[in-house]
Amino acid sequence: MKKGLKILGVSIVFIVLLIGIVIIFISANGIPSYEVEKIDFKVNNSPEAIARGEKLALMLCASCHLNHQTNKLTGQKMMDAPPEFGEIYSQNITHDKTYGIGDWTDGELVYLLRTGIKRDGQYSPPYMAKLPHMADEDMNAIIAFLRSDHPMVKADPTPDIPPKPSLLTKILCRVAFKPLPLPTETIPLPNEDDTMELGKYLAHNLDCFSCHSADFKTSDFLNPELSEGYFGGGNKPLDLQGRVMLTSNLTPDKETGIGNWTKEDFVNALKYGQKKGEKALTYPMLPYPQLTDHEAGAIFEYLQTIPPIKNKVERSIY
Ligand code: HEC
Ligand code: HEC
Incomplete structure (x- = not known):
């Protein structure tokens, strides 16, 4: 009896220690990184694509990236992110080469929007749009808009504030949230009449x-x-x-x-x-x-x- 209790006690101490070590590891190492696949993609920026991209970006990107001080997509604190996820800041995605996406390639943008993996390999946590099913033409349209001379995306040197993900976000990014696979086939636009x-x-x-x-x-x-x-x-x-x-x-x-x-x-x-x-x-x-x-x-x-x-x-x- 006594021996059984002792084994139980030791096991509990051991498990608690183990959980402690895992938490310290995750907390120190943060959100995991993945290998970045280089994809060959060159945007087609026809006026039609830019117009379609503007419409999509106003519905899909502006709600998070539009900063009302600059009136451009320079990023902001995400007030509507549940606090359990930490302090989340969307980033500057104007043409600025230092803080924005001026020096990202078209392929790096597509890779992030499809998979959730940034060009440095870090996984972008739950608060960033992920579009694994978006038609190739719509994806192209969004990039065409980001590259256009629309006032919202003109270069603006507002510095990025790095997000401060919570321990929960870091844990979830190891167990629940995973990068999405890159589509292997072209995704057509839906049939407007259907x-x-x-x-x-x-x-x-x-x-x-x-x-x-x-x-x-x-x-x-x-x-x-x-x-x-x-x-x-x-x-x-x-x-x-x-x-x-x-x-x-x-x-x-x-x-x-x-x-x-x-x-x-x-x-x-x-x-x-x-x-x-x-x-x-x-x-x-x-x-x-x-x-x-x-x-x-x-x-x-x-x-x-x-x-x-x-x-x-x-x-x-x-
Ligand atoms: C729900 C909020 C939200 C939406 C919607 C959203 N984003 Fe983001 N975006 C974020 C956050 C938060 C980050 C920062 C993520 C990080 O650093 O891990 C981010 C990061 C980015 C980055 C990386 C920038 C950098 O310098 O690291 C790009 C590019 C980007 N978003 C483009 C877009 C585009 C294009 C759209 C629309 C299709 C979009 N985002 C929609 C919240 C959002
Ligand atoms: C960022 C989160 C968010 C997104 C994205 C969103 N909604 Fe909502 N939606 C809400 C919330 C919150 C409410 C309730 C708002 C209120 O009570 O004033 C709501 C309310 C609604 C309502 C009113 C329903 C009712 O019973 O009153 C409709 C319809 C609706 N949404 C449709 C949509 C559609 C369609 C989309 C996509 C195009 C969408 N929503 C995207 C958060 C969202």
Whole structure:
């Protein structure tokens, strides 16, 4: 009996020590690095590509990278990042050669946006967009915009503030968040006339699913449909004052989701933040006026076909 207790005691001490060592290791070594594959990619910056890229970047990059002091994509503190992830700062992605991306190659940009691996090999933690399913043409358009002479991306020497990821982020980057594989085949644009295909493409590539599912920690960027509580809402991004803003259930459940909404209700909410008889939608649900009614409607049509989830989410109103 006594011997058994002693063995148990020793084992517990041993396990605690081991966990301590692992934590010290992870805390000191930070976010892991990976090998960077050089990819050969030269942007095609036709005026059409730049215009399409501007629209995509306003919806996909500006919310995090636009700094309201400089009015350019010089980066800022991410006020809506859950504090458990640490202090997250988006970076300067203007043409500046020192702080911006002026000396990144087109291939390095594509590699980061596809896989999450920066050109120095470091994995960029959860708060940076990852676009494994974006069509090649849209990827090209985003890079074309970043290289264009649009005022938002003109060289600006605002220094970067390095993010300070928390221990939790560092641990998650070793066990849960992994770089995504580079697509092996070309990814075509969705067929504009196929509402379902277009709606799904936008719902996944505009990142609606990651905010509107259960939790950022269980968002599955490679297989969005496998994210926990896919579009069932309840995720907890913060507003600019650091208060939790619960995300809405967008599944077709009639009581707790949007099963009873009309397409018009949805398009007004999505493009203009309007809700009939209620306070307008607020940050971090930014309006998407860049979408055409056809595109916004396609997202609605697609969402009406996904599995309903019963999950009542009260609106966070302050
Ligand atoms: C949800 C917020 C968020 C969104 C959306 C986002 N980014 Fe970022 N981005 C970040 C953060 C945070 C970092 C810093 C990551 C790090 O240093 O590990 C970053 C880093 C970068 C970097 C690396 C810059 C450097 O100097 O290291 C590039 C390039 C970049 N983002 C481009 C983009 C583009 C292009 C888009 C749109 C397609 C985009 N980002 C969308 C938050 C975001
Ligand atoms: C950064 C996180 C985030 C992203 C990205 C996001 N949403 Fe939201 N969304 C929210 C939050 C939070 C609310 C609730 C806002 C409120 O209560 O004022 C919301 C509310 C909504 C609503 C209103 C639903 C209701 O029941 O009132 C719709 C519709 C919606 N989002 C659709 C979308 C679509 C479509 C996309 C992608 C194009 C998207 N959202 C992207 C966070 C996000």
